[in-house]
Amino acid sequence: MSVNIYKEIILEHWKNPHNYGRIPRPARPSLKLVQGRVLNPSCGDEIEMTVLLSGSRINKFDSGEIKEIKFQGRGCVISRASASLLTDYIKGKDLKKIANLKKEFIIKLLGVPISISRLKCALLPLEALKQIINDKKS
Amino acid sequence: MNLKRYLKDFPLLAKAKTLIYLDSAASSLKPAVVIEKIKEYYEQYGVNIFRGIYKISEKATQEYEKTREAVARFINGRPEEVIFTRNTTESLNLLAYSLVYNQLKPGDEIAVSIMEHHANFVPWQQLALKRGARLKIIDIDDNGYLKTPEKSITKKTKVLALTYVSNVLGTINPIKEIIKRAKKINPGTITIIDGAQAVPHLKVDVRDLGCDFLAFSSHKMLGPTGVGILWGRKEALDELSPFNYGGEMIKEVYPDRTIFEDIPYKFEAGTPDIAGVIAFRAAIEYLEKVGMEKIRNHEMELTGYALKRLTEEFKSELKVFGPKNTKDRGGVIAFAFQDFHGHDIAQILADENICVRAGHHCAMPLHQRLGLASSARASFYLYNDENDVEKLIKGLKKVRKILG
Structure with missing residues (x-):
């Protein structure tokens, strides 16, 4: 049964999400603020991610350390817990790392069985992160 | 009960x-009689309808047409006014593109309400955008009732597209009254009713309502999926041009021109969901019995x-x-x-x-x-x-x- 998706740890991340909010525009030119925003059309949920980058080639955005990351928006337990866990994981890592993150990784990160109908909720934060890379390319 | x-x-x-x-x-869930009827068709006369000059095709055609009669009886329309589509959404799109698209001029108005299902909202919104028409949206009050719908009707209103029952608020709109008032302001307004949440649950009488068109789906009223209905007043249907062209909807085809079938057949191009339509009658009869x-x-x-x-x-x-x-x-x-x-x-x-x-x-x-x-x-x-x-x-x- 899928009720065990509402494990204590998941509920904790939902009630007190880590890295919740929005990073203000930085004053120092060596830091770059990028953001991504996605909508889940099946329920109208929305997640916005802001990422603060530092590094030598940040102007090209192809790499750079994620100094700080925050998310905000509205969503269910799963999408919010996923965002909380994902932002914890990616903080301090290189932006390049995002491209390699797959569906399976998120499911493992959540550590609970995710049914097909909830997959979109679980993956929404990752999609928002990937949006940042896509924007960088365009 | x-x-x-x-x-x-x-x-x-x-x-x-x-x-x-x-x-x-x-x-909705489906009663055994509906499921049995699908099986009956495939096991006993599961062939194409129309023009098959052999017994089982004639039987399939008869069964198919019996559903049309049953639908007409159920909503107090006439059989030739009943068009089979895939679902309510297709019925509404058929109207948007066959009837309204060519008549719509820049500056014309289409009135819908804020409580519409996307099926009765997006087609009109897109049509308005494409044709430079104005989409007027009737608001609701705090209790989920439509707020003075007649205020959105003017001499320029080409279409009034409204849901009978809201699929979220549950509101049963006073459709008959609204249509009466709308036609008083502008007799030329085409009135289109989304009956998807109404026909399965209420006695709907199209003559009493006075609407021009009514769309609904079989699968929400105990019937199979894949079958939608568009009912239209005969005079209103005659105004419609075909939406899909192809087989079953023609009288004569020449290299340079085609003469279309009469209603309702000119709107039913291609082989329809025969099993679905036939079994839909079992659903209607079940509802009538209850x-x-x-x-x-x-x-x-x-x-x-x-x-x-x-x-x-x-x-x-x-x-x-x-x-x-x-x-x-x-x-x-x-x-x-x-x-x-x-x-x-x-x-x-x-x-x-x-x-x-x-x-x-x-x-x-x-x-x-x-x-x-x-x-x-x-x-x-x-x-x-x-x-x-x-x-x-x-x-x-x-x-x-x-x-x-």
Whole structure:
């Protein structure tokens, strides 16, 4: 049964999400603020991610350390817990790392069985992160 | 209404005795007679209709046409006014593109309401955008009633497209009155009614309503999926040009021109969902046998019971949208429960084998108007009873326990 998706740890991340909010525009030119925003059309949920980058080639955005990351928006337990866990994981890592993150990784990160109908909720934060890379390319 | 009599007719309920199905507004369960009829067609005369000069094709054609007659009888229309489509959405798109598209001039107006399902909203919005027409949106008040719809009707109103019953608020709109007032302001306004949530639950009489068109779906009224209906007043249908071109819809084809069939056939190009249409008659006959008035009364009582019990149990923790008076609402209860997300509510209920829907129910403009991203929705039909409501309440208590 899928009720065990509402494990204590998941509920904790939902009630007190880590890295919740929005990073203000930085004053120092060596830091770059990028953001991504996605909508889940099946329920109208929305997640916005802001990422603060530092590094030598940040102007090209192809790499750079994620100094700080925050998310905000509205969503269910799963999408919010996923965002909380994902932002914890990616903080301090290189932006390049995002491209390699797959569906399976998120499911493992959540550590609970995710049914097909909830997959979109679980993956929404990752999609928002990937949006940042896509924007960088365009 | 003796429910026990009906429960045994629905294999999904008879077999899985623990299933609490509260999602009939999305799609109803099907009684055994409908399933049997599908089997009968495939086993006994499962061939194409029209022009087959052999017995089983003639039988299939007869059965197919009998459904048209049954639909006409059910809504008090005429058989030649009944067009089979795939679903309500297709019926409405057919109207948008065959009837309205070419008539619409820049500056014309289309009136819809904020409570429309996307099927009766997006086609009109897109048409207005493409043709430079104006989309006027009738608002609702705090109780989920339409706010002075006649104010959105002017001499320029080409189309008034309205839902009879809201799939979220449950509001039963006073369609007859609205049409009367709209036609008084502008007799040329084409009136199109989305009956997807109405025809399965209320006695709908198209002559009494005075509408030009009515669209609805078989699968929400005990019938198979894949079958939609577009009913149109004969004079109004004659104005329509075909939407799909191809087989079954022509009289004569020459290299340089084609003479189309008469209504309703000119709108039914290609081989339709024959099995679905044929089995739909079994659904209509089932509903007729039970009686639409009985179904309406049962749902009204059950909705009243649910509203009362939900308030008793959860007070201000749970907010139900739409009219308080059950006379004005169908068996649809959309609600917000504390600040829990609809998906989480539905998921925890699903583990108790309770089927509800969560999301925006294809009514995003309405949810924006209500200031919500999503809601949870329980909806009733003739096979639901007070026990289902109590199970729902028990399930919601569990939601509160887990998420609270």
